[in-house]
Amino acid sequence: MGLITARSNEDPLDFHREQIKKILLVRATFRMGDSILATPAIFLLRKNFPQAAIDFVGPAISKTLFQNLPINNHYQIYQSLPKSCWAYVPLLKQIRSTKYDIAMEVSCSKSALGAFIVGFSGARFRVGLRGRWDRWFNVRLDRPGEINKYRNLPLVVRSMGLESQELFPSLILSADEKEKGKHQLRAALQDRDRAGPMVGIFVGGRKSWGKRWAKENFMEVITDLHTQGIQVIVFIGPEEKEVIRYFEQALPRGVPLVFEPSPRMFASIVSNCHLFVTCDSGPMHLACAIRVRTIAIFLLQYNFDRWAPPPSLARVVFPDPCASANEVIEACRHELVDLSPLWDEPKIVNS
16 A cells, blocks of 8 residues: 555644644554553543544454543554455544544554554655554654653643643543452452451563463462462463463472463452562553552663653562572562552452
């Protein structure tokens, strides 16, 4: 499409002169973390245009996680065959029929699919960052100097001439969902309702990108916390099937191994933890978005620079992949001391 379409001319966008009634936000990648990191755009655009209809284009995971967020409609995109072959034609037809005033690509990175959807949306103003795929935009924004994904999206919104502020990703769970998560957690713990901290540990991470910590290191952390009398819940995801047997055999007695395929139920269970330990992963971003204090394990400086949560949401540690787990254990101890007033109180998150 890039070869057969002309580069769009740039149009001036002045929000003091334009009437904005319909807005389309696009984050066309398929990972949990990518979707979560797009949520500040929803809240910032809603604040600037309280009466506008705001719709979102994203994968199934964002459609599920974005329930209760201030959007009017969610269009789903597809990655797997056969829908990825034909689904974009009716999608673009539906989007174009809505006649959006603004369509904005909110990845703050080089997203060919996102740029394509924005470019062919038919919106009056098609907004995105300058770069390889900007030919279909008619409002091209300079890239922010900040590369961290928790901080650069509000800067992009400000560069459009809109009101902006530092705003971190956020998901909203209902009281009923949190209560259901609490029941699921108690069932996994076999109703052992002891006083003291509850620590969730996600033992996954994207192995192909060098983000997953060694399973033996996780086991050392789990065993140490369990020995201290801390209630530990181990979470595993669909990308960690090869280590399920290891943890099933090695976990101390009384430490449950939880696989929860529903993203919202997973979030509801995690919301009842006092502390969450994880590598750089989608569950790391999810825990931060529901404001559960997090220990974030980063193995590479490159990933830290781009994906690390701010200190107000997480404590980041840099253990060598082959080193002992002592640094993570010590970080857990420090966090649990700070969180000790919450141990015997109901867990309140993201009201």
